[in-house]
Amino acid sequence: MLLEIDDICVAFAGLKAVSNVSFNAEAGRICALIGPNGAGKTTLFNAITGFVRPTSGTVRLDGRRISGLSIHEIARSGVRRTFQNGGAYGGMSVLENIMVGLGRGGQSDGLFAAALALPQAFHAEAARLRQARALLEAMGLGDLTNRRVGDLPSGQQRLVEIARAMAGAPRLLMLDEPAVGLSPDDRVQLSRLLRRMAAEGVGIVLVEHVIDLVMAISDKVVVLNYGEKLAEGPPDVVRNDPAVLEAYLGRK
Amino acid sequence: MSDIVTARRLTAVALAMGLIGLPLLTNDYSQYVVNTILIYSLVTVGFNILLGYVGQLAFSNATFFGAGAYAMAIGMSRYGLPFPAAILLSAVVGGLVGGLVGLPALRVRRYALAIVTLAIGELLRWGYIHTPWLTAGSSGLEVPDISILGFAVVEEKHKYFLFLALTAVTFWILRNIMRSRLGRGFVATRDNELATAALGLSPSHYKVAAFALSGAVVGLAGGMFAVLLGRVEPASFDLSQLLLGFSMVVVGGLGSLLGSVLGAVLLTALPELLRNIPGLEEIAFSVLLIGCLLFLPQGLAGLVRRLLPSLHEKLFWE
Numbered sequence: 001m002l003l004e005i006d007d008i009c010v011a012f013a014g015l016k017a018v019s020n021v022s023f024n025a026e027a028g029r030i031c032a033l034i035g036p037n038g039a040g041k042t043t044l045f046n047a048i049t050g051f052v053r054p055t056s057g058t059v060r061l062d063g064r065r066i067s068g069l070s071i072h073e074i075a076r077s078g079v080r081r082t083f084q085n086g087g088a089y090g091g092m093s094v095l096e097n098i099m100v101g102l103g104r105g106g107q108s109d110g111l112f113a114a115a116l117a118l119p120q121a122f123h124a125e126a127a128r129l130r131q132a133r134a135l136l137e138a139m140g141l142g143d144l145t146n147r148r149v150g151d152l153p154s155g156q157q158r159l160v161e162i163a164r165a166m167a168g169a170p171r172l173l174m175l176d177e178p179a180v181g182l183s184p185d186d187r188v189q190l191s192r193l194l195r196r197m198a199a200e201g202v203g204i205v206l207v208e209h210v211i212d213l214v215m216a217i218s219d220k221v222v223v224l225n226y227g228e229k230l231a232e233g234p235p236d237v238v239r240n241d242p243a244v245l246e247a248y249l250g251r252k
Numbered sequence: 253m254s255d256i257v258t259a260r261r262l263t264a265v266a267l268a269m270g271l272i273g274l275p276l277l278t279n280d281y282s283q284y285v286v287n288t289i290l291i292y293s294l295v296t297v298g299f300n301i302l303l304g305y306v307g308q309l310a311f312s313n314a315t316f317f318g319a320g321a322y323a324m325a326i327g328m329s330r331y332g333l334p335f336p337a338a339i340l341l342s343a344v345v346g347g348l349v350g351g352l353v354g355l356p357a358l359r360v361r362r363y364a365l366a367i368v369t370l371a372i373g374e375l376l377r378w379g380y381i382h383t384p385w386l387t388a389g390s391s392g393l394e395v396p397d398i399s400i401l402g403f404a405v406v407e408e409k410h411k412y413f414l415f416l417a418l419t420a421v422t423f424w425i426l427r428n429i430m431r432s433r434l435g436r437g438f439v440a441t442r443d444n445e446l447a448t449a450a451l452g453l454s455p456s457h458y459k460v461a462a463f464a465l466s467g468a469v470v471g472l473a474g475g476m477f478a479v480l481l482g483r484v485e486p487a488s489f490d491l492s493q494l495l496l497g498f499s500m501v502v503v504g505g506l507g508s509l510l511g512s513v514l515g516a517v518l519l520t521a522l523p524e525l526l527r528n529i530p531g532l533e534e535i536a537f538s539v540l541l542i543g544c545l546l547f548l549p550q551g552l553a554g555l556v557r558r559l560l561p562s563l564h565e566k567l568f569w570e
Binding site for chain 2: 049051075081086087088090091092095101103104116121122126129164165168
């Protein structure tokens with residue numbers, strides 16, 4: 001199992017935002033976290049990625065405990081996340097964003113080799129540039145390579161951010177409301193992209209409000225309400241679950 | 253593309269020839285001003301690493317400058333170090349002080365960091381005054397004349413070639429660093445610390461590295477400053493020194509190597525040119541600072557880049 005969430009609780013000043021939630025996410029599958037406002041989706045998301053510390057419970061990635069690690073340590077174990085907004089580096093070009101995303105991966109060149117512009121540093125950098133450009137082409141962002149990210153519409157910024165996350169070759173990709181602010185066209189592009197990445201074996205977990213998108217692309221939906229897990233299952237089952245309908249639409 | 257490369261090479265060769273031939277045009281005084289510009293180019297670029305590249309509001313330029321200058325003075329006059337060893341010591345001491353000052357930056361940020369770094373600078377200055385057995389106290393410590401490989405470097409023109417070589421090599425190294433993974437990590441940390449951590453990169457690592465690098469570069473400049481003046485005293489590293497460096501970074505352009513040079517040239521040369529007209533120096537300085545903040549948020553470098561987009565400083569090496 002790629003991601004195992006076991007009995008996670010998160011409390012802020014004694015107030016429980018997430019209580020005893022457990023679920024799993026598999027490699028190559030898309031798992032959506034949904035629920036009404038204030039259900040604890042984002043808190044749970046942040047607990048998995050290390051942005052808040054769970055009060056109790058464990059998160060495991062490939063059987064290795066990652067809860068309690070710092071943000072960059074969790075990322076290094078193979079997790080990448082995107083943000084609701086402003087996650088991409090606005091002052092950098094699209095290519096530079098991807099170059100940062102390649103991070104510590106790829107061929108290593110020492111700091112001294114880079115500082116003294118030795119040939120080995122040049123070759124390592126050239127390899128990274130090839131990799132970054134190939135990734136942008138594969139994600140349909142090749143035309144934007146040299147554009148400043150801050151000048152792009154928010155939908156494209158989101159795609160750049162996802163590309164930057166993919167540059168780190170994650171096993172688990174966590175997306176925080178990826179469809180917010182996207183045009184219908186952008187949403188179609190996003191859905192295709194996520195399905196393709198899942199087909200390549202990446203496990204995807206997303207928090208999303210756009211229910212149509214969730215139902216269309218998810219393999220599994222986890223519904224939260226008041227910090228607790230209300231339902232879990234394939235989209236068409238969850239869609240007809242009486243408890244879910246009640247939480248979303250109110251009691252008849 | 254190859255036209256741009258050719259044009260760039262020609263410009264670089266012309267610039268190098270101009271810089272090497274410059275002493276033919278100067279007298280002792282103007283050569284001294286040029287030497288000061290070289291030193292302040294390093295101060296500005298070193299300070300810019302923290303302020304501009306990594307976005308740390310750390311007022312440490314006077315601190316690192318003083319540490320480097322005292323390392324030079326003490327190394328040469330108390331321990332009889334030859335110049336090459338002493339200038340290396342200036343950079344190393346500056347780098348160590350930088351690394352130490354960087355540790356609190358991992359806990360406090362923004363205004364709190366500004367206050368903490370100011371306090372550390374004042375503490376060090378207090379130390380220079382109150383340890384006369386080492387620093388000769390507030391009267392200042394004499395720096396002996398230097399020589400390299402038996403060749404005395406006493407005249408301003410001789411110091412110029414020495415400083416030019418040190419400055420050029422340092423800028424070349426910094427240019428290489430800023431377009432490597434380390435430089436990208438600096439800018440990424442400034443733009444979005446949490447997003448950077450979420451990519452598996454440690455912002456703390458980049459902050460400490462930036463403080464150490466900034467300290468080493470400004471410390472090196474401090475060592476050169478000690479040689480230029482022939483005497484090091486605590487008053488040189490007070491708040492006005494700090495503000496001068498800060499103004500050079502802001503006027504030149506945050507996060508730009510080119511801007512660092514432009515800021516240092518303008519704010520060193522302008523006061524000298526206006527020196528004979530009482531009061532005008534301060535007025536021009538203030539007007540320039542206000543004008544830059546209002547109309548050139550990217551500093552002089554931003555203005556130059558608008559006219560010559562090919563001078564944009566990329567974060568990768570191609």
